[in-house]
Amino acid sequence: MKKVFFILSVLLIFVGCETEKPSLKNKKIVKTNDFAIVIHGGAGTILKKNMTVETETAYKAKLEEAIKVGHAILKNGGTSTEAVMQTIQVMEESPLFNAGKGAVFTHEETNELDASFMDGKTLNAGAVAGVTNVKSPIELAIKVMTDSDHVMLSGKGASIFAKEKGLEIVDPSYFYTERRFKSLQRIKNKNKTELDHDDKKAAFYDADIKNAKFGTVGCVALDKNGNIAAGTSTGGMTNKRWGRIGDAPIIGSGTYANNKTCGVSSTGWGEYFIRSQVAYDISAQMEYQNKSLKAATTDVIQNKLTKLGGTGGVVALDKNGNMSFEFNTAGMYRASMDDKGILIVKIYKE
């Protein structure tokens, strides 16, 4: 009889407490990777049936080229900041992505670039919005962090700062690509011919725009010293007007990093990413609910963001080198490399 009561009491304790102790579940800390790097080149309606073999090969090759640059820096003991910057610069310089060269055009036929960066060690951050003549927006975002007391600079002021700090200034035509310009004209013509069509709606629900705007690039890196850095760079939305700023330059929405939890870079329908606080929310769930990176990214993207109506995805890394690629679109250009040098490059849902 004593035995029965003893078993009963143990059982009751188990039943009563198990669900209340998520903190105990993660107690064993396993360092998956000493260093690691993840990148994205945008998420959206990326379908295999619409893709030529040549295009697919070009994207995969560029993702591989970019991530290998960052991985080499990390392997050699470099900082996550340097790895994120140089990796993103490879993608900014490629016309394949909607960032730097290859950025989409605004309604006024200009390219206005946004970027942000966060250092998980110091929680310092830098961001720029609406830059038109700075070759590397991600480098400028980092410069804002390191060389000013500000977090966010915008427009002409940000360009003046870039010049003062000796960053490479280019003629705005540097960012021109025929493909993106034609894409803008196609959308403008569509709006002209569909006068009864709500212009606002067209900007969001038109497949041309949706696909074009989902080309943001981003990178998260964990270095050998345990420092996480995250960065994001974009040209924003095709045909954007009124000085629209999306989530890419918004700390907490497009980019977040904290050595205590994780680093995140977002890509998608920026307005929903701001309203959902996507990047910081992943960190908050890890910090306050003791969730794993996988559980937090899944909830934020598949549950919260999806319920609100937002589309897109994130790449993320936690402090133990675990990786997450979470998106609710057909595809997301993405790649990862771990401390063993294992490279994975993917585009579609698999």
Add this chain to the structure above:
Amino acid sequence: MKKVFFILSVLLIFVGCETEKPSLKNKKIVKTNDFAIVIHGGAGTILKKNMTVETETAYKAKLEEAIKVGHAILKNGGTSTEAVMQTIQVMEESPLFNAGKGAVFTHEETNELDASFMDGKTLNAGAVAGVTNVKSPIELAIKVMTDSDHVMLSGKGASIFAKEKGLEIVDPSYFYTERRFKSLQRIKNKNKTELDHDDKKAAFYDADIKNAKFGTVGCVALDKNGNIAAGTSTGGMTNKRWGRIGDAPIIGSGTYANNKTCGVSSTGWGEYFIRSQVAYDISAQMEYQNKSLKAATTDVIQNKLTKLGGTGGVVALDKNGNMSFEFNTAGMYRASMDDKGILIVKIYKE
């Protein structure tokens, strides 16, 4: 003997689970107020010894005038959105505060205004940065939310949008006040004469600038339908350069609202409020840790923000009409009114 085992098992359950169930502590939901409103007019080194009786009276009278406008709307069954807008507009139109008329000057001797707004029911939001000729930046932020698919517009583009939507456009000289202009000149002269003084540092540690920049206004309201709205409006920082954007127009940093948790409006050293994700972090602690509004605001301002080196404060309201005024500066212009019509207006720490 059976009894002993029974008591033991109950005790064990109690000991094992008690600390893991914060959720049970707040189970009794007490509706403190059916509707309520809180406002701030900036936080900073506001000391009684530096204040004349006339100035103190003027600030208190304006805070009272503003909050009574919003309170009357709520009492009559109006929306929290309308209450927040009209309350903030009273402060925007007053030269006492660093928002709308009375905004501080940029390095280029212009006034560049930022504002943001969030609706706790829909989690929709609107924000503007660097506006120079729209009389009411908070009205424009709300218009961005209701009349565009965007969350954030900036610069000239935001002004074009305002004009298209029929908002009141003013000559930039409307925002001029002699007091703020003299303040800029004083700071510029100081920088000139103190050549060995780090210009960046001066911008942040100079008492003139510090006090001038802490004049942001904000409001959070809970209406009879249980909808929370929050808004913030500012001129930013005196002598600001490079198109600097602070926390006021950043959703999650300067402003956040969610009917599930709370509404928050921030004021202070914007860069730290962005890095700390102040407004959303309060909501996240309530949602994920089941903290009370008071516990969450205290942790975010007195612990997390202070540790990082940031100064300022927030006003906040939760879904049950509880209020919080949390700041780590000498003072914060603030007021509250509850559903019984009880008005409290304060400036210093008390």
